[in-house]
Amino acid sequence: MNHGFVKVAAATPKIQVAGCKYNADRIIEIIEKAENNQVKVLVFPELCLTGYTCGELFLQDTLLNSALEQLGRIVEFTLGKDVLVTLGVPVCTEGKLYNTAAMIQNGQLLGLVPKKNLPNYSEFYEARYFNPGHEKTEVILVNGKKVPMGTNLLFRCANLPSLTIGIEICEDLWVPEPPSVRHAMAGATVILNLSASDETTGKDRYRFDLIKMQSARLVCGYIYADAGEGESTTDLVFAGHNLIAENGNILKQSKRFENEFIFSELDVQKLMNERRRMTTFTHTSFQEYEIIEFRYRLSDPLPETKLTRFIDRAPFVPGVKEDRDRRCEEIIHIQAYGLKKRLEHTCAKNAVIAISGGLDSTLALLVTCKAFDLLQLDRKGIITVTMPCFGTTDRTYQNALSLAEHLGTTLMEIPIQEAVLLHFKDIGQDKDKHDITYENSQARERTQIIMDLANKYNGFVIGTGDMSELALGWATYNGDHMSMYGVNSSVPKTLVRYLVSYFAETAEEESLKDVLFDILDTPVSPELLPPVEGLISQKTEDIVGPYELHDFYMYYILRFGFTPSKIYRLAVIAFDGIYDKEVILKWLKVFYRRFFSQQFKRSCLPDGPKVGSVAVSPRGDLRMPSDASAALWLEDLNNIK
Known part of the structure; x- marks a missing residue:
């Protein structure tokens, strides 16, 4: 349970209608299986101890008495076990029958939550037998022991308070105002739903979407256990469609018609972090709620x-091509429409962009072309400038020329060797000393040229740097760091590649496709050091680390605020077989050191459009002091063994 991960399960036992002892035996078998698998929260379907389809038998004392007897047997069986068990059972009190969820742990019946909304339409006749649950908690006797019962019960783990559980039963989810809304606002991070939802054509998709979206709206974990084989098929069939969701993501679902036991891990720490970030997610202290505490046997640590x-090693990039293409098209539109507005506002008819034959400048140029097309401006107004210098290779140079030609832009070639050498002479820099001054002088010379060209042609400088470079500070301050609008400023490097690939795949001209695919195949490099035998000698990822790792780190740091040790743990799993633990830890330390030390560059970033859930704009997502210390974060990593 370290880092907030709680193993949870939903199970559908094969039952006999009205066969309480048989059903209890099956439930006990699954509880034993869950305990052996270190499951901490286990959910069974609605009325699974009797069967949901008992009909008039719910009015028989014989059935109700047997259900209570077997409930007591199950409670006794859990003595000494950690797993928190929730199962459906009919309970009669004061002459009224209720469809309840019984919460059980370690030999104790913690509470009963009755169903609030009783369907009495179409195939459902619950109001014929049951009474709707009441919000006010009352204490009733069950098998001779006092037990709280009411819809406003929450169950909180005393030694893991971020695990707070609310319960609703089947139809409760399908109404306009589900009880889970109030549960979440009162502090529940996980909602359990005990259900007996019969199967009709297309209902599974609706159920899937309903649970997915409810978990998203409430920023919660949602465990749904559905009735299955064994229920009466007189008029209905139940398919055992179990689902486990977390904040809009389905972590696991069962195959229908197979009575499965499914499990996954909910990240309750992540849910709490997300609620903390969302100031519109309000916590309301409802006085009528009663919190019932339970405790796990947890070691320290x-x-x-x-x-x-599943832990996606490319969280910014959808794994399914259809989804990825849709994401790419959407991002390109956001970038282009952002630039279109800025060009309109400044009345600029020209744009100036430095092209290197690399990925970032290629994407920026493609987006600029789209913005010009939207404005119905001649692409000749896009002034593409290639500025070869000491590190420029023939491959990138030729690709830059070809790209400008195929896109119909105005190409300018301005070699900068002489200007940089003169600058070296002015500042006393040895041209053979390939240090940071040697590199940055080239970057700043290029920026000076395109800024002055923008003045000359009444144009607008388009920035090319991406979000991964900005997070790492891999940009020359007041060099490629500066522009008049940074179209790539919130696009991570791993996604830049797919955006250019999307352009290539959808391009009509074969020769343009060829250029784009060759650019995609070129190593990422600033090309500020002389090539070796005509090949790129300065590969960015050899210096700062693999971008796929840094993008993974950036996502979990900025999106969820995870601790370094938790991010390391996730990365080790996600990149298993690709990078060993030592490499992952090395580059994670590099990321934190650079991320903190380079904030001053991000504090004065040019404008640029936000395209996803993570961004580093000082005016939006990342209002961070430039002189904050990284010591706490690095200390956490230094404690990893």
Whole structure:
């Protein structure tokens, strides 16, 4: 449970209608399985102890008494076990029958939550037998022991308070105002739903979307356990469609018609972090709620839950091509429309952009062309400037020329060797000393040229740097760091590649495709050091580390505020077989050191459009002091063994 991961499960036992002992046996078998698999929260379907389809048998004392007897047996079986069990059972009190969820742990019946919304339409006749649950908690006797019952019960783990559980039952989710809304606002981070949802054509998709979106709206974990095989098929069929969701993501779902036991891990720490970030997610203290505490047997430090959930090593890039293409098209539109507005506002008819034959400048140029097309401006107004110097290779130079030609822009070639050498002479820099001054002098010379060209042609300088470079500070201050509008400023490097690839795949001209694919195949480099035998000698990822790692780190640092040790743990799983632990730790330390030390560059960034859930604009997502210390974060990493 270290880092907030809680293993949870939803299970559909094969039952016998009205066969309480048989059903209890199956439930006990699954509880044993869950305990052996270190499951901490286990959810069974609605009325699974009797069967949901008992009909008039719910009015028989024989059935109700047997259900309570078997409930007591299950409670006793959990003695000494950690797993928190929730199962459906009919309970009668004061002459009224309720469809309830029983919460059980370590030999104790913690509470009963009755169903609030009883469907009595189409195939459902629950109001014929049951009474709607009441919000006010009352204490009733169950098997001779006092037990709280009411819809406003929340169950909180005393030694992991971020795990607070609310319960609703089947139809409660399908109404306009589900109880889970109030539960979440009162502090519940995980919602359990015990359900008996019969299967009809297309209902599974609706159910899937409903649970997915409810978990997103409430920023919660949602565990849904559905009735399945064993229920009466007199008029209905139940498919056991179990789902586990977390904040809009389905972590696991069962195959229908197979009565599965599914499990995954909810990240309750992540949910709390997300709620903390969202100031519109309000916590309301409802006085009528009662908090019932339970406790796990946890060691210090907390045990490390083995993770089975999928951890995407490219969180910025959708894994399915159809989704990825849709994302690329959307981002390109955001970039282009942002630039279109800025060009309109400044009345600029020309744009100036430095092209290197690399990925970032290629994407920026492609976006600029789209913006000009939207404005119905001649692409000749896009002044593409190639400025070869000491590190320029023939491959990137030729690609830059070809790209400008195929896109129909105005190409200017301005070699800068002489200007840089004169500058070296002015400042006393040895031209054979390939240090940071040697490199940055070239970058600043290029920026000076395109800024002055923008003045000359009443134009507008388009920035090319991407978000990954900005996060690492891999930009020359007042060099490529500066522009009049940075179209790539919130696009991570891993996504830049796919955006250029999308342009290549959708390009109509074959020769343009060829150029773009060759650019995609070129190593990432600022080309500020002389080539070796005509090949790029300065590869960015050899210096600052692999961008796929840095983008992974950046996502979890900026999006969720995870601790360094948690990010390291996730990275080790995500990049298993690609990078060893030592490499992952090395570059994570590099990321933190650079991220903190280079904030001053981000504090004065040019404008640029936000395209995703993570951005580094000092006016938006990252209002961070430039002189903050990284010591706490690096200390956490230094404690990793």
